[in-house]
Amino acid sequence: xxxxxxxxxxxxxxxxxxxxxxxxxxxxxxxxxxxxxxxxxxxxxxxxxxxxxxxxxxxxxxxxxxxxxxxxxxxxxxxxxxxxxxxxxxxxxxxxxxxxxxxxxxxxxxxxxxxxxxxxxxxxxxxxxxxxxxxxxxxxxxxxxxxxxxxxxxxxxxxxxxxxxxxxxxxxxxxxxxxxxxxxxxxxxxxxxxxxxxxxxxxxxxxxxxxxxxxxxxxxxxxxxxxxxxxxxxxxxxxxxxxxxxxxxxxxxxxxxxxxxxxxxxxxxxxxxxxxxxxxxxxxxxxxxxxxxxxxxxxxxxxxxxxxxxxxxxxxxxxxxxxxxxxxxxxxxxxxxxxxxxxxxxxxxxxxxxxxx
Numbered sequence: 001x002x003x004x005x006x007x008x009x010x011x012x013x014x015x016x017x018x019x020x021x022x023x024x025x026x027x028x029x030x031x032x033x034x035x036x037x038x039x040x041x042x043x044x045x046x047x048x049x050x051x052x053x054x055x056x057x058x059x060x061x062x063x064x065x066x067x068x069x070x071x072x073x074x075x076x077x078x079x080x081x082x083x084x085x086x087x088x089x090x091x092x093x094x095x096x097x098x099x100x101x102x103x104x105x106x107x108x109x110x111x112x113x114x115x116x117x118x119x120x121x122x123x124x125x126x127x128x129x130x131x132x133x134x135x136x137x138x139x140x141x142x143x144x145x146x147x148x149x150x151x152x153x154x155x156x157x158x159x160x161x162x163x164x165x166x167x168x169x170x171x172x173x174x175x176x177x178x179x180x181x182x183x184x185x186x187x188x189x190x191x192x193x194x195x196x197x198x199x200x201x202x203x204x205x206x207x208x209x210x211x212x213x214x215x216x217x218x219x220x221x222x223x224x225x226x227x228x229x230x231x232x233x234x235x236x237x238x239x240x241x242x243x244x245x246x247x248x249x250x251x252x253x254x255x256x257x258x259x260x261x262x263x264x265x266x267x268x269x270x271x272x273x274x275x276x277x278x279x280x281x282x283x284x285x286x287x288x289x290x291x292x293x294x295x296x297x298x299x300x301x302x303x304x305x306x307x308x309x310x311x312x313x314x315x316x317x318x319x320x321x322x323x324x325x326x327x328x329x330x331x332x333x334x335x336x337x338x339x340x341x342x343x344x345x346x347x348x349x350x351x352x353x354x355x356x357x
Contacts, residue, residue: 004034006037006065008023009058022153023070039052041055055080082118093129095139099112105185129145130150131150134150135288152293152336153268154341155274174320178210180214188261200310200313209238210239213241257316266288266293296333
């Protein structure tokens with residue numbers, strides 16, 4: 001039977017959330033391919049978009065339906081998906097943060113633990129898998145997943161235009177401003193971002209600033225600790241802007257001279273791509289999929305010594321030759337993560353899934 005319905009299941013749709021944004025971009029790309037392309041979410045914040053409905057509207061999808069479930073943590077949505085029969089099923093795996101990296105956020109750790117248990121059941125029950133990175137795909141293969149295709153995230157055309165405009169506004173200037181974008185949660189190691197920034201300040205005596213864009217979510221205690229630590233070592237030179245989206249996020253990239261990530265686990269790392277599209281050189285710790293995504297579009301540091309990361313960050317700001325080489329490499333690398341590149345990979349993956357049904 002011809003597949004005419006494309007249903008994505010997500011635990012939540014949240015403004016500014018990478019998985020939510022990705023599901024919406026996938027729906028946009030697939031809208032012309034299927035008679036119906038919708039997103040069903042267990043929870044939603046903010047105003048729902050077109051073609052977005054509560055998961056209670058799922059009903060019993062028939063053989064004309066392809067249901068794609070996005071798995072990134074433990075959630076009842078996985079149980080709903082596992083119960084489906086009579087339709088074509090596939091899972092997009094965004095990766096799951098190891099619980100031992102979330103000890104300061106017990107609720108998050110518990111959900112990650114549940115998500116890993118559900119992942120084992122999913123790999124045993126579902127044949128068709130998509131993964132955000134080769135790093136995530138290898139995780140699936142080790143768990144016995146049979147058909148895994150890597151379909152990395154993409155930057156939407158609208159977002160790409162905003163980020164390109166940010167690069168134009170910055171021009172040839174090199175702001176002495178270090179930027180991090182992401183949730184203030186333990187595995188993102190935002191406290192290490194602050195430590196590296198403090199080392200850069202000490203070494204250069206410059207008027208560098210650090211901007212942190214992202215909310216705390218369920219890790220409020222960790223966030224409070226990071227903010228107190230930043231105050232103690234850097235005074236008023238660290239700005240916590242909270243969650244920013246759209247033009248406000250692009251403005252943060254426009255003011256940045258270097259993007260710094262110390263994250264200890266990344267299944268993909270969307271802000272790394274956003275930095276490349278905004279012409280902001282990247283310095284990042286080598287964990288998870290980071291090297292796979294950044295490639296030669298930044299400096300990916302394997303050394304755990306924060307002083308080494310600080311030296312790389314300084315060089316990215318003050319060494320024009322190095323900076324120029326990185327920016328040139330970013331221009332080439334960002335073509336891998338455009339909306340058009342995602343569309344080509346996604347359609348090829350869906351063709352394979354449907355053909356194998």
